[in-house]
Amino acid sequence: MTNPVAIQNYDGIAVLLVDNPPVNALAKSVRQGLRDGMREILDDPAYVAAVIACAGRTFVSGADIHEFDLPMEGVGIDEINTLFENRSKPVIAAIHGVALGGGLEIAMGCHFRIATKDAKLGQPEVKLGLIPGGGGTQRLPRAIGPARAVELIVSGEPILAVEGLKLGLIDEIFEGDPIAAGVAFARRVLSESRAFRSLRDDDSKLASTRADRNLLTEAVNNAVKRDSGMDAPRACVEAIGWSLNVPFDEAIRRERELFLALKDGEQSKALRHVFFAERNSSKVASITSHVRPRAVNTVAVIGAGTMGGGIAQSFANAGIPVRLVEVTEEALDKGLATIRKGYDSTVARGGLSAEEAARRAGLISGAVGLERVEDADLIVEAVFETMQIKEDVFSRLSSIAKPGAILATNTSYLDVNVIAAATYRAQDVVGLHFFSPANIMRLCEIVRGKETAPDVLATAIAVARRIAKVPVVVGVCHGFVGNRMLSVSIAQARKLLLEGALPQQIDAVANKFGMMGPFAMGDLAGLDIGWRSRKDSGERLPIEDALCEAGRFGQKSGAGFYRYNQGSRTPIPDPEVEALIVETSRGLNIGRRDIEDAEIHERLTYPMINEGARILEEGIVERASDIDLVWLYGYGWPRQTGGPMFWADQTGLAIVANRLAYMAAIDRDTTLRPAPRLARLAFGGGTFGSLK
Numbered sequence: 001m002t003n004p005v006a007i008q009n010y011d012g013i014a015v016l017l018v019d020n021p022p023v024n025a026l027a028k029s030v031r032q033g034l035r036d037g038m039r040e041i042l043d044d045p046a047y048v049a050a051v052i053a054c055a056g057r058t059f060v061s062g063a064d065i066h067e068f069d070l071p072m073e074g075v076g077i078d079e080i081n082t083l084f085e086n087r088s089k090p091v092i093a094a095i096h097g098v099a100l101g102g103g104l105e106i107a108m109g110c111h112f113r114i115a116t117k118d119a120k121l122g123q124p125e126v127k128l129g130l131i132p133g134g135g136g137t138q139r140l141p142r143a144i145g146p147a148r149a150v151e152l153i154v155s156g157e158p159i160l161a162v163e164g165l166k167l168g169l170i171d172e173i174f175e176g177d178p179i180a181a182g183v184a185f186a187r188r189v190l191s192e193s194r195a196f197r198s199l200r201d202d203d204s205k206l207a208s209t210r211a212d213r214n215l216l217t218e219a220v221n222n223a224v225k226r227d228s229g230m231d232a233p234r235a236c237v238e239a240i241g242w243s244l245n246v247p248f249d250e251a252i253r254r255e256r257e258l259f260l261a262l263k264d265g266e267q268s269k270a271l272r273h274v275f276f277a278e279r280n281s282s283k284v285a286s287i288t289s290h291v292r293p294r295a296v297n298t299v300a301v302i303g304a305g306t307m308g309g310g311i312a313q314s315f316a317n318a319g320i321p322v323r324l325v326e327v328t329e330e331a332l333d334k335g336l337a338t339i340r341k342g343y344d345s346t347v348a349r350g351g352l353s354a355e356e357a358a359r360r361a362g363l364i365s366g367a368v369g370l371e372r373v374e375d376a377d378l379i380v381e382a383v384f385e386t387m388q389i390k391e392d393v394f395s396r397l398s399s400i401a402k403p404g405a406i407l408a409t410n411t412s413y414l415d416v417n418v419i420a421a422a423t424y425r426a427q428d429v430v431g432l433h434f435f436s437p438a439n440i441m442r443l444c445e446i447v448r449g450k451e452t453a454p455d456v457l458a459t460a461i462a463v464a465r466r467i468a469k470v471p472v473v474v475g476v477c478h479g480f481v482g483n484r485m486l487s488v489s490i491a492q493a494r495k496l497l498l499e500g501a502l503p504q505q506i507d508a509v510a511n512k513f514g515m516m517g518p519f520a521m522g523d524l525a526g527l528d529i530g531w532r533s534r535k536d537s538g539e540r541l542p543i544e545d546a547l548c549e550a551g552r553f554g555q556k557s558g559a560g561f562y563r564y565n566q567g568s569r570t571p572i573p574d575p576e577v578e579a580l581i582v583e584t585s586r587g588l589n590i591g592r593r594d595i596e597d598a599e600i601h602e603r604l605t606y607p608m609i610n611e612g613a614r615i616l617e618e619g620i621v622e623r624a625s626d627i628d629l630v631w632l633y634g635y636g637w638p639r640q641t642g643g644p645m646f647w648a649d650q651t652g653l654a655i656v657a658n659r660l661a662y663m664a665a666i667d668r669d670t671t672l673r674p675a676p677r678l679a680r681l682a683f684g685g686g687t688f689g690s691l692k
């Protein structure tokens with residue numbers, strides 16, 4: 001094993017240089033290198049000071065997350081910091097890029113920290129379901145005060161070094177090479193005979209909060225606002241609290257214990273799975289290393305309705321100019337006015353400054369007529385969900401759009417291959433399926449047509465990331481991944497109503513799991529959309545049809561599956577709806593029974609998992625974790641369970657498959673039988689996560 005930590009001697013100033021690409025994670029070998037290197041520096045009288053710096057694009061980005069699934073062994077961060085905190089030679093951290101998690105923790109073990117002004121400093125452990133486990137809960141409160149430490153640690157959000165300078169976390173900002181800056185700083189410390197202290201011995205910023213614990217209450221209340229179902233935020237608060245009343249070494253011991261307990265818990269495992277899932281979703285077999293994304297500098301969005309407006313904002317928010325194209329002035333004005341109203345209300349809520357909102361809105365221009373998309377590099381179509389209209393738009397785009405421009409459709413259900421066939425450039429066509437509200441929801445299903453070129457796919461992924469979306473590449477099928485799986489869950493929810501459950505019971509089960517219930521969601525989206533399209537197709541859904549016939553379209557009409565008080569979005573169970581449901585069951589000769597919550601939960605979720613297994617078998621996605629991302633970012637699946645496929649793995653696929661087989665038999669519904677991929681895994685003791 002080569003040592004990723006080297007000692008370089010700059011005339012008596014030792015530089016401990018970490019070189020562990022890509023992001024200098026604090027792997028076991030790095031921790032050992034830091035400990036051994038620091039021992040050598042302390043033992044060798046030729047060295048008078050030490051600088052900790054990193055090669056490559058960043059300072060240490062934190063513990064190596066891969067190692068969390070293995071037994072914890074090797075040198076601990078605390079052992080390294082104990083050596084750094086010696087009183088004989090000053091130790092300086094020279095930070096560029098990011099200093100995150102264990103990276104910031106070793107920097108806080110140093111006597112001084114200097115950083116480039118754009119460096120980011122943070123303790124993001126909470127996002128992995130953890131508390132900082134290398135002294136961060138004890139040293140950060142001493143560096144910046146407990147209240148600010150609560151904000152940083154519980155949010156997990158980093159701050160810029162310039163902010164760190166104001167807070168006292170950073171001693172100086174430098175420009176250029178970290179090694180040169182670190183060595184120069186060390187020389188000044190020595191020549192000025194500057195006193196150096198360790199944060200562990202400096203309680204000055206704790207004094208006021210020690211005297212009045214109430215000073216922390218507001219920070220805690222702000223940081224832990226609502227019950228997210230996550231354990232880590234409260235654990236962070238508890239550990240930070242120890243900085244006030246527990247001796248330092250004992251607090252470090254307790255921090256380590258709590259960190260390890262969380263690390264081995266289900267939530268952290270799930271959140272680590274999400275971390276890697278997010279990074280893997282861009283890895284697509286057909287995009288080989290020589291594929292280069294096309295340049296996207298200007299975008300056109302066709303259709304200024306619900307989706308078009310939100311999509312345009314997503315691009316403008318990322319600084320990309322957008323032209324919004326409509327058929328009439330009237331529709332255009334309406335769309336642009338809705339966008340302006342959206343920005344105004346964000347400003348009113350304090351979410352954006354008026355200048356920034358104006359800058360973003362200024363990036364969106366409007367035009368009437370399809371020919372106005374001619375200079376766009378990327379064109380996103382968001383017109384009505386009718387094949388004929390989409391085919392017409394795409395056949396015209398085929399000749400209007402400049403050569404090389406990407407033609408994307410936001411269709412929810414239509415066949416992207418048929419849409420592509422309306423053009424003579426199917427290789428340029430791709431689906432970009434945004435979710436409503438498109439300026440907020442982070443999921444973007446990237447629908448790969450059978451002729452979509454690899455560089456078009458690569459561009460779609462890169463653009464989605466640029467506008468802060470989470471891209472997931474999916475193949476063509478009805479409803480793609482998200483809506484396809486949703487439809488089997490909703491079908492069960494409807495059956496449950498007829499068999500004896502009520503909307504509020506079913507929704508409560510979903511809420512308890514951490515998701516919005518299907519009926520509250522229906523009321524939010526509007527029940528009339530499906531009703532109108534069912535009228536055209538002749539399909540009947542007895543309960544929804546009856547609600548719509550009574551003018552109950554959901555929240556927008558003040559009533560749907562629930563009723564709503566004026567101006568409120570809180571669903572109130574409605575005896576009229578209960579009567580309608582009971583009557584419908586009777587009319588269909590279905591005997592109603594008491595249904596247990598556990599059955600409801602299984603029926604809402606297991607058929608979805610089964611559909612996910614079919615999606616995998618058909619090669620619609622590359623890996624099970626892509627399905628997890630769809631549900632986490634498009635449908636609010638509870639993050640701490642890692643997404644439906646990971647959750648099914650944790651539940652046990654044999655349990656899921658057995659219950660599905662039982663449901664299929666009781667219901668005489670062959671679609672509920674375990675899908676072959678699920679059955680094989682369940683039988684062989686495998687998991688979705690183990691499929692590669």
Ligand code: 3HC
Nearest residue numbers: 023025061062063064065066100101102124132133134279
């Ligand atoms: N451990 C292991 N691998 C890591 C890693 C880490 N801490 N951080 C990043 N990586 C890997 C990624 O998986 C990715 O690998 P891949 O190329 O094989 O997919 C590669 O490094 C590059 O990562 P990104 O694509 O995310 O690169 P960016 O440049 O966009 O972002 C970053 C870099 C800001 C460092 C970002 O990766 C990040 O936020 N990393 C996680 C930081 C973190 O959570 N640190 C805390 C860890 S927990 C801890 O320190 C506990 C301690 O308190 C004891």
Ligand code: NAI
Nearest residue numbers: 303304305306307308326327331382383384385411412436
């Ligand atoms: P919408 O009805 O709100 O807006 C459609 C807009 O397209 C209208 O403003 C209309 O004037 C305009 N339009 C129609 N033909 C046009 C043409 N030839 N040229 C320019 N503009 C034209 O519809 P919505 O909800 O925005 O849906 C748009 C697309 O997005 C549909 O394909 C839909 O399936 C899809 N989608 C909708 C979601 C939703 O929740 N509403 C979610 C994800 C996708």
